[in-house]
Amino acid sequence: MAHEEEGLAQVHQLLLDYGADGAKVFAGTKLERQCLDAAAAVMSDERFEMNLLHSGFALTALPHRNTKEVIWQRTGGASGEVTLHVESGYGTDKQPYGIPYGSIARLILIHLSTEAVRNNSRVVELGSSMRAFLKRMGVTPGGKTFTLVRDQSRRISMCRLTFFNKRGRDTLVNKGSFVKNAVFVDGNDLDGRDPFQDTVELDDAFFESLKEHPLPLRESAIKQLAGKSTALDLYVFLSYRLHVLPRATPVSWKSLYQQFGAGCSTQKAFVSNIKDPLTLALAVYPEAKVEVQEQGLILHPSDSPVPKTLPRSANFRLVTS
Known part of the structure; x- marks a missing residue:
């Protein structure tokens, strides 16, 4: 093969x-x-369970590994029209919590986004619902994973984010955060309590933007990429781009490096390292038509990985205001 x-x-x-x-x-x-x-x-998978994520994360991405930076910025889009700016939150000791990173942060955001839009509510129940989602993704939140989930949920709750979207001569700026209100359980002894509060309230601006720009994702595909943040980012990117293309569209390695190349010191290293994650992302997107060429990728119009009409067995029903 x-x-x-x-x-x-x-x-x-x-x-x-x-x-x-x-x-x-x-x-x-x-x-x-x-x-x-x-x-x-x-x-x-015949159920077509659907999850959601803000479409801005199809054009920009969080870091894959822990970073000492307290301000994180990535630019993406066909012509670099979208920029994500994330600022770490700070504790009472004035020390930064850090920027959310890796696959766990992405899974938490997918869960929060899905539940918020599913119920048309900024208030999202956590605890058992989060554990159930992570379990479906093959992640058991115990031991080191438990600590990582707590850490990433705290980083997500405390950070500030801004989306810059260039539109001709103008730039649309959406400022806010992921979470408006959150409560942390301090210490390592939780006495059987969840590592999250029972509910969190998403930031108003983020919630409204999420409802306006939701990106449907197939849960069975997310599960297969759950521990592979680069492959997950590529799957999100392709899910967003391919089904709306009017014609075959080239995407240069330079553009992809700018968007997904965090952690790679050179474009050459990025091109070498991205081949395996791309292969996995395409494996879970059977409808995708993508050519790998010397100068980059050729994206062809393809069916969405999530059908417009879900089967009756699907558990997700989009609720709109």
Whole structure:
């Protein structure tokens, strides 16, 4: 099974021709086995459970690893029209909590966004609902993961964010935060309590912007990428771009590096490192038509990973005001 773009298409065809077990004999590498398993999980999912995320995160991204920076900024979009500016919150000791990062931060934001839009309410219940979501994603919030979830929820609750959106000669600025009100449980001994308060209230501006710009995502695909933040970012990006394209559209490595290259010191290193995450992202998006070329990617018009009309078995029903 080829590693280039021809192989990406073959993954899904092999599954259709031979089934999940039969296709495994064609997988010669660990990545190819991962792609087959991930693609099989998505292709066999008939419920089409849907999650949501603010579409701004399809064009910009949080860091993948912990950073000492207290101000984080990334620019993305077809012509660099969207910039995300995140500022760390501070505690009473004047020390920064830090910028949210990694796959756990992304999963928390997806959960908060989904629940808020699902119920058309800024107030989101946590505790059991968060644990249930993380469990569905294959994440058991215990031990080190428990500590990481607590840390990322605190960073998300305390940080400030601004979206800059260039529109011709003007720039639209949306300032606010993810969470308006939050309560932290201090100390390591929780006495059986949840690591979150029972509810959090999303920031007014973020909630309104989220309702105006929700990006549907397929939960089964998110689960397969749950521990891989770069692949998750690429899946979100492709889910946003492909189904609205009127024609084949080139995207340069330079543009992709600007948007997704956090942690890579050079564009050359980025191009080398992004190949595997891209392969995984495409594996869980069977409808995607993407060519990998020397100068970058060619994106082709493709069906959305989430159908416009969900089957009756789907658990998500979008509630609008």
